[in-house]
Amino acid sequence: MLAAHKGEIPFVVLIVPFLIGISLALSFNLAGYQTIIAISFFTLLIGFIALNLLYQLVGLYRYTWVGAVLMHLLILLGGLLCTINYDSRNHATYFEKLPADVLLVKVNSEPQLKNQFLRFTAVAELSSYKGAKRPASGTLLITLIVDSARAHSIGYGDELLIPAKYKPVDGPFNHAEFNYKQYLAHQDIYTQAFLNPRDVVLLNHNAGNPLVAYSLQLRQKLVGQFKTYMHSPEAIAVASTLILGYKAELDNDILQAYSKTGTIHVLSISGAHVAIIFVMIGWLLGFMDRYRYGKIFKAVLTILFIWYYSLLTGLSPAVCRAAVMISLIIIGKTYNRRINTLNILAVSAFAILLFDPFLITDVGFQLSYLAVAALIVFQPIVYRLWDIDNKWLDKLWVFCSASIAIQAITFPLSAYYFHQFPVYFLLTNLFIIIPVEVIMYAGILCLGLAQMGLSVLAKLAGYVLEKSILLMDAGLQFAERSPYASINKIWLTRVEYLLLITALVFLFAILYYKRIVFLKIALICVLVLSISLSFKRIDGLRSNSISFLNLKKYPAILFKQGDRAVLLTNLTDTDKNYRYSIQPYLDSARISELTKLPFNKDVANSFLLKKGNLVCFMNKSLLVLNKDLQYQTFKPQIKMDYLFVTGSPWVSMADVANNYQYQTLIIDADNSNQRLATLQAGQKKNDKKMYVLKRNKSLVIESE
Structure with a gap:
């Protein structure tokens, strides 16, 4: 529109x-x-x-x-x-600005238990230092090692007394690694605390917002009802996510299937979900239109139900945006006002950002508003490209044109953040239209019947819900495994992203306004983007480098020649550290031919020779100093360019100086603090270069 x-x-x-x-x-x-x-x-x-x-x-x-x-x-x-x-850091009462022995904090999120760690955010209320108490503010992330039942009893709104032991959130140590520090900063969280449950004193239960507390408790109860009337953990997790916005139990493999097929939006409670609820409420309350003030009562009840559902799903930005939009549309139609949907979209964005301006950085917020804007502005343009006489084909084309418009506008942002493009997005989005509606209605019916005590009917609705989810998941997993399901390794800079989105917007402008000037602007953007990508690709093919990665507990070295590479690591490619720290680096470097070896294996190819602990790459040499060499002496000294110390070998700088000649000493992050301190103390008497990976970024050395 x-x-x-x-x-x-x-x-x-x-x-x-x-x-x-x-x-x-x-x-x-x-x-x-x-x-x-x-x-x-x-x-x-x-x-x-x-x-x-x-x-x-x-x-x-x-x-x-x-x-x-x-x-x-x-x-x-x-x-x-x-x-x-x-920004809480700009307040005088921000807890990091105050000296403190202990902090009084209030849990302001639903604690999530994963891998024996209980994580939640808490807002500081009081700071105590040597008995003197001062009001405090600011939010921190708390992680508890779950070793007792007491840790499980912590919930939203609980007031805790914790030691003032916190530290800044670490940034990414490796190139292309997910920036968790920035992710938390965009939520106004800058510090984290790792605590033992016995260090935490629970002072008070349920001191938070009673409405939010009620919402979270009810959601947990409803998730429990899904577990009662369904059997498949996969179906329970998808139903809880899709209907209630509860993502704690969602499996990574399921997320991957939805992401690679371009249907990840289904798992984020958004405008489509709220619209389905709106249609259902409109049908249930349709009888009220016959009465004199029925439309007004219907509008009030509909708005209340929509906001109640929004509260139940956690008040995500997408849900709030949809709730605000639908509320304004309902009010306008009730009083016969003409409403421009694009203007309402801007009103909802203005209201939400006025409340929380940091949401502008949220990927879900950005994708949600772009998708709805594309649906309002660009879908009619795409729809008019093909005039279909057949009624049912025309309805199908409506869905197709909406999917094309949304995917075209959100693709640059998805490529920028997620580095992939789902090839079969049109087919998969058409495939899930009916299952999603069945799932939403069957899920709501199952929960409603369970609340009324009609367990037999609730079990029947749960059966339909479970089978619908499993059918949808099976179809999406088939599409994910199909050839050329997605284009991966798309890494755009911010400038390249802006060029791409500008080119696409002007492409739609050409279709609507039919002006040659828009075609010229679009072509210029495409030309500049192509040149930038080409130079980046050529530079990548010409570059040779050695990368010493920081994986904290595991050593990893990448030897790269153009788009070929050899990776030395003992990690499997299914390990979490590999997937989050190594794989993004390989994708961003566009490695097409990778040889992965553990440190105890030898290799010989056109650019790398490894035998034992000695490695020769191009014109550079490297020795891996681990526990296998800790008691050995060499006369004469071994000469190399780089000496890589890993595994906390029992050596001193005197041992290193007596046995090895090198240009740069590199100490891996897996070395103990004691070994690191010993080597650093000895290094002060040495004029050689030293690089410590622990708590530092990975070291990348370009080679000729």
């Missing part, structure tokens, strides 16, 4: 400077300028109000642009202030 005039979509126009303000505040540290920004904001606000009051007197109608400029500047500064104020 394209607007005929910008007056139809005022919030679409006004949200642009607000987004710019938020982005500037997130990109640059502007906390020191908060006072100046606040003074500028209120000065402009007073000027704007004064000019409007004196509109006729000063003849402002002759300079209409003045009001527009002032309004846009006000909104931009408002975005800056909103973001700076939301």
